[in-house]
Amino acid sequence: MNSSVRPKSKGLLFVVSGPSGAGKGTICKKLLEKKDIELSVSMTTRKPRPGEVEGKNYYFVSEEKFLDTIKNDGFLEYANVYGNYYGTPKDIVVQMLEQGRDVVLEIDIQGALQIRASYPKGIFIFILPPSMAELRNRITGRGSETEDDINLRLGETLKEVAYIDKYDYCVINGTIDEAVNRVVAIIVAEHSRVSEDIYELIEKYKEEI
Numbered sequence: 001m002n003s004s005v006r007p008k009s010k011g012l013l014f015v016v017s018g019p020s021g022a023g024k025g026t027i028c029k030k031l032l033e034k035k036d037i038e039l040s041v042s043m044t045t046r047k048p049r050p051g052e053v054e055g056k057n058y059y060f061v062s063e064e065k066f067l068d069t070i071k072n073d074g075f076l077e078y079a080n081v082y083g084n085y086y087g088t089p090k091d092i093v094v095q096m097l098e099q100g101r102d103v104v105l106e107i108d109i110q111g112a113l114q115i116r117a118s119y120p121k122g123i124f125i126f127i128l129p130p131s132m133a134e135l136r137n138r139i140t141g142r143g144s145e146t147e148d149d150i151n152l153r154l155g156e157t158l159k160e161v162a163y164i165d166k167y168d169y170c171v172i173n174g175t176i177d178e179a180v181n182r183v184v185a186i187i188v189a190e191h192s193r194v195s196e197d198i199y200e201l202i203e204k205y206k207e208e209i
Protein backbone atom coordinates (compact mmCIF):
# COMPACT_ATOMS: atom_id res chain seq x y z
CA MET A 1 0.00 0.00 0.00
CA ASN A 2 1.15 3.53 -0.77
CA SER A 3 2.82 4.72 2.46
CA SER A 4 1.16 8.11 2.14
CA VAL A 5 -2.28 6.52 2.43
CA ARG A 6 -4.01 7.89 5.48
CA PRO A 7 -4.89 5.24 8.10
CA LYS A 8 -8.52 4.36 8.75
CA SER A 9 -10.31 7.50 9.62
CA LYS A 10 -10.79 9.17 12.86
CA GLY A 11 -11.56 12.84 12.80
CA LEU A 12 -9.05 15.17 11.20
CA LEU A 13 -7.18 17.78 13.22
CA PHE A 14 -6.87 21.18 11.53
CA VAL A 15 -4.50 23.72 13.06
CA VAL A 16 -5.23 27.29 12.05
CA SER A 17 -2.37 29.51 13.02
CA GLY A 18 -0.61 32.71 12.05
CA PRO A 19 0.33 36.13 13.36
CA SER A 20 -1.79 37.98 15.86
CA GLY A 21 -4.32 40.13 13.98
CA ALA A 22 -4.25 38.10 10.77
CA GLY A 23 -7.89 37.15 11.41
CA LYS A 24 -7.63 33.49 12.36
CA GLY A 25 -10.20 33.88 15.16
CA THR A 26 -12.82 35.39 12.85
CA ILE A 27 -12.10 32.80 10.16
CA CYS A 28 -12.57 29.94 12.65
CA LYS A 29 -15.84 31.37 13.98
CA LYS A 30 -17.25 31.67 10.45
CA LEU A 31 -15.95 28.23 9.60
CA LEU A 32 -18.23 26.73 12.26
CA GLU A 33 -21.24 28.12 10.37
CA LYS A 34 -20.14 26.36 7.17
CA LYS A 35 -18.60 23.07 8.27
CA ASP A 36 -19.46 20.37 10.76
CA ILE A 37 -16.31 20.80 12.85
CA GLU A 38 -15.53 21.29 16.54
CA LEU A 39 -13.55 24.34 17.66
CA SER A 40 -11.35 23.46 20.61
CA VAL A 41 -11.76 25.84 23.57
CA SER A 42 -8.36 26.76 25.02
CA MET A 43 -7.40 27.41 28.60
CA THR A 44 -5.78 30.78 29.33
CA THR A 45 -4.47 32.87 32.20
CA ARG A 46 -5.50 36.04 30.33
CA LYS A 47 -8.33 38.05 31.86
CA PRO A 48 -11.63 37.90 29.94
CA ARG A 49 -12.35 40.80 27.57
CA PRO A 50 -15.82 42.38 27.70
CA GLY A 51 -18.33 39.99 26.15
CA GLU A 52 -16.13 36.90 26.38
CA VAL A 53 -17.86 33.89 27.88
CA GLU A 54 -16.26 31.26 30.13
CA GLY A 55 -16.21 27.87 28.39
CA LYS A 56 -17.09 29.38 25.01
CA ASN A 57 -14.21 31.74 24.17
CA TYR A 58 -11.78 30.28 26.70
CA TYR A 59 -11.56 28.55 30.04
CA PHE A 60 -10.20 31.44 32.11
CA VAL A 61 -7.99 30.04 34.86
CA SER A 62 -5.40 31.13 37.41
CA GLU A 63 -1.70 30.69 36.71
CA GLU A 64 -1.62 28.06 39.46
CA LYS A 65 -4.32 25.98 37.76
CA PHE A 66 -2.54 26.34 34.41
CA LEU A 67 0.81 25.22 35.79
CA ASP A 68 -0.93 22.31 37.50
CA THR A 69 -2.45 21.24 34.19
CA ILE A 70 1.03 21.34 32.58
CA LYS A 71 2.34 19.13 35.40
CA ASN A 72 -0.50 16.65 34.88
CA ASP A 73 0.24 16.44 31.14
CA GLY A 74 -3.16 17.93 30.41
CA PHE A 75 -2.23 19.93 27.33
CA LEU A 76 -1.75 18.91 23.71
CA GLU A 77 0.37 22.06 23.47
CA TYR A 78 0.75 25.28 25.40
CA ALA A 79 2.61 28.54 25.00
CA ASN A 80 3.19 31.89 26.58
CA VAL A 81 1.83 34.48 24.16
CA TYR A 82 2.55 38.13 24.97
CA GLY A 83 2.74 37.44 28.71
CA ASN A 84 -0.22 35.10 29.14
CA TYR A 85 -0.41 31.32 29.02
CA TYR A 86 -2.62 29.57 26.48
CA GLY A 87 -3.06 25.82 26.08
CA THR A 88 -5.15 23.23 24.25
CA PRO A 89 -6.78 20.77 26.67
CA LYS A 90 -5.70 17.31 25.57
CA ASP A 91 -8.46 14.91 26.67
CA ILE A 92 -11.36 16.60 24.96
CA VAL A 93 -9.57 16.98 21.61
CA VAL A 94 -8.34 13.36 21.64
CA GLN A 95 -11.85 12.18 22.53
CA MET A 96 -13.47 14.14 19.69
CA LEU A 97 -10.95 12.84 17.16
CA GLU A 98 -11.50 9.26 18.40
CA GLN A 99 -15.23 9.76 17.88
CA GLY A 100 -14.52 10.69 14.27
CA ARG A 101 -15.19 14.39 14.72
CA ASP A 102 -13.04 16.95 12.91
CA VAL A 103 -11.45 19.46 15.25
CA VAL A 104 -9.96 22.87 14.57
CA LEU A 105 -7.41 24.54 16.85
CA GLU A 106 -6.93 28.29 16.59
CA ILE A 107 -3.53 28.76 18.17
CA ASP A 108 -0.30 30.69 17.89
CA ILE A 109 2.74 29.51 15.96
CA GLN A 110 4.69 28.17 18.96
CA GLY A 111 1.74 25.89 19.71
CA ALA A 112 1.34 24.83 16.08
CA LEU A 113 5.00 23.78 15.93
CA GLN A 114 4.53 21.64 19.07
CA ILE A 115 1.54 19.88 17.50
CA ARG A 116 3.46 19.40 14.27
CA ALA A 117 6.09 17.50 16.28
CA SER A 118 3.66 15.43 18.37
CA TYR A 119 0.82 14.92 15.87
CA PRO A 120 2.24 15.17 12.35
CA LYS A 121 -1.05 13.87 10.90
CA GLY A 122 -2.52 17.28 11.69
CA ILE A 123 -3.24 19.65 8.82
CA PHE A 124 -1.52 22.98 9.28
CA ILE A 125 -2.96 26.17 7.81
CA PHE A 126 -1.12 29.49 8.05
CA ILE A 127 -3.27 32.64 7.88
CA LEU A 128 -1.48 35.66 6.44
CA PRO A 129 -2.56 39.30 6.34
CA PRO A 130 -2.66 40.84 2.85
CA SER A 131 -0.02 43.41 3.90
CA MET A 132 1.77 44.72 6.98
CA ALA A 133 -0.11 48.03 6.59
CA GLU A 134 -3.42 46.17 6.76
CA LEU A 135 -2.22 44.15 9.75
CA ARG A 136 -1.34 47.38 11.55
CA ASN A 137 -4.83 48.74 10.76
CA ARG A 138 -6.49 45.63 12.12
CA ILE A 139 -4.51 45.55 15.35
CA THR A 140 -5.05 49.31 15.83
CA GLY A 141 -8.77 48.83 15.16
CA ARG A 142 -9.13 46.48 18.13
CA GLY A 143 -8.27 49.44 20.36
CA SER A 144 -6.84 47.18 23.05
CA GLU A 145 -3.12 47.57 22.31
CA THR A 146 -0.72 50.48 22.80
CA GLU A 147 1.54 51.77 19.99
CA ASP A 148 4.47 49.86 21.56
CA ASP A 149 2.40 46.65 21.66
CA ILE A 150 1.48 47.08 18.02
CA ASN A 151 5.11 47.56 16.96
CA LEU A 152 6.08 44.52 19.03
CA ARG A 153 3.43 42.40 17.28
CA LEU A 154 4.46 43.57 13.81
CA GLY A 155 8.08 42.70 14.60
CA GLU A 156 6.97 39.27 15.83
CA THR A 157 4.99 38.76 12.62
CA LEU A 158 8.13 38.98 10.54
CA LYS A 159 9.80 36.35 12.72
CA GLU A 160 6.71 34.12 12.59
CA VAL A 161 6.31 34.06 8.81
CA ALA A 162 9.76 32.46 8.65
CA TYR A 163 8.06 29.25 9.89
CA ILE A 164 5.66 29.04 6.97
CA ASP A 165 7.49 26.05 5.50
CA LYS A 166 6.29 23.98 8.47
CA TYR A 167 2.71 24.40 7.24
CA ASP A 168 0.71 22.55 4.60
CA TYR A 169 -1.40 25.45 3.38
CA CYS A 170 -1.44 29.22 3.51
CA VAL A 171 -4.47 31.43 3.20
CA ILE A 172 -4.17 35.18 2.67
CA ASN A 173 -6.95 36.86 4.59
CA GLY A 174 -7.91 39.70 2.24
CA THR A 175 -11.65 39.34 2.74
CA ILE A 176 -13.12 37.06 5.38
CA ASP A 177 -15.57 35.28 3.07
CA GLU A 178 -12.87 34.40 0.54
CA ALA A 179 -10.51 33.23 3.29
CA VAL A 180 -13.21 31.06 4.91
CA ASN A 181 -14.08 29.55 1.51
CA ARG A 182 -10.45 28.61 1.05
CA VAL A 183 -10.28 26.95 4.46
CA VAL A 184 -13.49 25.05 3.62
CA ALA A 185 -11.87 23.96 0.33
CA ILE A 186 -8.83 22.68 2.25
CA ILE A 187 -11.07 20.64 4.57
CA VAL A 188 -12.97 19.15 1.63
CA ALA A 189 -9.71 18.34 -0.16
CA GLU A 190 -8.25 16.67 2.93
CA HIS A 191 -11.36 14.50 3.19
CA SER A 192 -10.88 13.51 -0.45
CA ARG A 193 -7.40 12.07 0.09
CA VAL A 194 -6.97 8.37 -0.59
CA SER A 195 -7.38 6.79 2.83
CA GLU A 196 -7.73 3.24 4.12
CA ASP A 197 -11.50 3.73 4.31
CA ILE A 198 -11.66 3.67 0.56
CA TYR A 199 -10.45 0.06 0.52
CA GLU A 200 -13.56 -0.98 2.45
CA LEU A 201 -15.71 0.62 -0.21
CA ILE A 202 -13.74 -1.14 -2.93
CA GLU A 203 -14.21 -4.48 -1.12
CA LYS A 204 -17.95 -3.79 -1.10
CA TYR A 205 -17.88 -3.19 -4.84
CA LYS A 206 -16.55 -6.73 -5.25
CA GLU A 207 -19.46 -8.15 -3.24
CA GLU A 208 -21.91 -6.22 -5.35
CA ILE A 209 -20.82 -7.58 -8.73
Ligand code: 5GP
Nearest residue numbers: 020042078079081086087088106107108111
Ligand atom coordinates in the same frame (compact mmCIF):
# COMPACT_ATOMS: atom_id res chain seq x y z
P1 5GP B 1 -6.12 36.41 22.38
O1 5GP B 1 -5.61 36.77 23.72
O2 5GP B 1 -6.12 37.58 21.42
O3 5GP B 1 -7.45 35.69 22.43
O4 5GP B 1 -5.08 35.35 21.76
C1 5GP B 1 -3.73 35.65 21.66
C2 5GP B 1 -3.03 34.59 20.83
O5 5GP B 1 -3.04 33.35 21.51
C3 5GP B 1 -3.68 34.34 19.47
O6 5GP B 1 -2.63 34.27 18.51
C4 5GP B 1 -4.35 33.00 19.64
O7 5GP B 1 -4.40 32.28 18.40
C5 5GP B 1 -3.39 32.33 20.59
N1 5GP B 1 -4.01 31.19 21.29
C6 5GP B 1 -5.29 31.05 21.71
N2 5GP B 1 -5.45 29.86 22.29
C7 5GP B 1 -4.27 29.21 22.22
C8 5GP B 1 -3.81 27.92 22.65
O8 5GP B 1 -4.52 27.10 23.21
N3 5GP B 1 -2.51 27.65 22.41
C9 5GP B 1 -1.65 28.50 21.79
N4 5GP B 1 -0.41 28.11 21.59
N5 5GP B 1 -2.05 29.72 21.38
C10 5GP B 1 -3.34 30.07 21.59
